[in-house]
Amino acid sequence: MDSPQLKLSNQICFPLYSVSRLITKAYKPYLDEMGLTYPQYLVLMVLWENDGLTVNQISEKLLLNTNTLSPLLKRMEKMEILKRNRSSEDERSVIVQITEKGKQLKTLAMPIPENLIKTLLTENISMENVIQLKDMLNEWIKILTDKDN
Amino acid sequence: MDSPQLKLSNQICFPLYSVSRLITKAYKPYLDEMGLTYPQYLVLMVLWENDGLTVNQISEKLLLNTNTLSPLLKRMEKMEILKRNRSSEDERSVIVQITEKGKQLKTLAMPIPENLIKTLLTENISMENVIQLKDMLNEWIKILTDKDN
DNA sequence: TGCAATTATATCGTGCACGATGCAAATGTA
DNA sequence: TACATTTGCATCGTGCACGATATAATTGCA
Numbered sequence: 001m002d003s004p005q006l007k008l009s010n011q012i013c014f015p016l017y018s019v020s021r022l023i024t025k026a027y028k029p030y031l032d033e034m035g036l037t038y039p040q041y042l043v044l045m046v047l048w049e050n051d052g053l054t055v056n057q058i059s060e061k062l063l064l065n066t067n068t069l070s071p072l073l074k075r076m077e078k079m080e081i082l083k084r085n086r087s088s089e090d091e092r093s094v095i096v097q098i099t100e101k102g103k104q105l106k107t108l109a110m111p112i113p114e115n116l117i118k119t120l121l122t123e124n125i126s127m128e129n130v131i132q133l134k135d136m137l138n139e140w141i142k143i144l145t146d147k148d149n
Numbered sequence: 150m151d152s153p154q155l156k157l158s159n160q161i162c163f164p165l166y167s168v169s170r171l172i173t174k175a176y177k178p179y180l181d182e183m184g185l186t187y188p189q190y191l192v193l194m195v196l197w198e199n200d201g202l203t204v205n206q207i208s209e210k211l212l213l214n215t216n217t218l219s220p221l222l223k224r225m226e227k228m229e230i231l232k233r234n235r236s237s238e239d240e241r242s243v244i245v246q247i248t249e250k251g252k253q254l255k256t257l258a259m260p261i262p263e264n265l266i267k268t269l270l271t272e273n274i275s276m277e278n279v280i281q282l283k284d285m286l287n288e289w290i291k292i293l294t295d296k297d298n
Numbered sequence: 299t300g301c302a303a304t305t306a307t308a309t310c311g312t313g314c315a316c317g318a319t320g321c322a323a324a325t326g327t328a
Numbered sequence: 329t330a331c332a333t334t335t336g337c338a339t340c341g342t343g344c345a346c347g348a349t350a351t352a353a354t355t356g357c358a
Contacts (some may be wrong), residue, residue, distance in 0.1 A: 005262040007195050008210060008254065012269065012279060015286035017187075018212050018266045020169040021315075023162045023295035038166075039344065045157050056306060059193050068345050072307050073257040073291060075343080090304040092353045098204055106155065119159070122292065125285055130161055133282055137164035143271065144171035166315065170345075205336060217315050219338050225311080241323045241336040 024144070026119055030112045039110070040076055047082065047098040048106050054093045055084075063145065076085050081105070175268055179261045183254050185293065188213070190224055190258070196247045197255050203242045204233075212294065230254070 024038045076082050081102040089092040173187045216262050230251040236242040
């Protein structure tokens, strides 16, 4: 049985999985300076944009469940990047607030996106191509998160 | 400071990271039937295509280092999906060979790719679009693996 | 009101990823 | 031929991901 559909080179998920890992690795030197991991950086981007969200609201934005987020936020609290407090309105909810230290990391993060995108633009790949790719990925996110529910 | 470049919606890595995870999750029902994880499935795809490779050769194909692969292969050997033996030519190398059980899993895997691609094709996303996306990802893999060395 | 169902978060166990380190075999070179 | 260097693999520690499960607060409804 030849089955070309099972060849690695014909897969779509494998390049997605690899590029995701490789780009995360490309972030590493910048994130190391900030003492952050990539998922921690994602949490900070959410909080920089919108502070004081609940764990659940962060979960929805990052598409990560609380079994991933809770320990992650716990570590970040220990690092004094954010604080977690029970909501007084709904004692089940935990409100996450960024600290001064967390806010200051934003300055260090400012140049990261431009540096990263420079790496990804080539003779064959324009900014337009990247936008197009992002649109496709966002449509897939819509499809694949709908399926879950 | 407004810094739109730090908004989650303007990132390219975040949708890559999310889609990679979500597609892996879409594989899960199929892989569960086979008792495999996604990385284990990747190893099998390599071996189905080319049996008897060394750990290093698998490492190059999957872009995973031995610190990830060694434990993964060890688990797969325990599951009796493959065997690991020192090469007699070069005692440093370990040659990985698929077992009968591993070969038989291929039959179960055959329909997976088509089922997966059905999920990913929509009104707005054609097979052509997917191919184009894959080409972009492969170019990025080239760039980002060159950078490493 | 009473109580089952739902919701929000946390914990546990397992399996990746990956940087750092170790070790033995092979290679290169003085 | 000695021996430093390189190569191939493995192990360790840490931090995700994620399914399963637990717990407490809230909600819904008979």
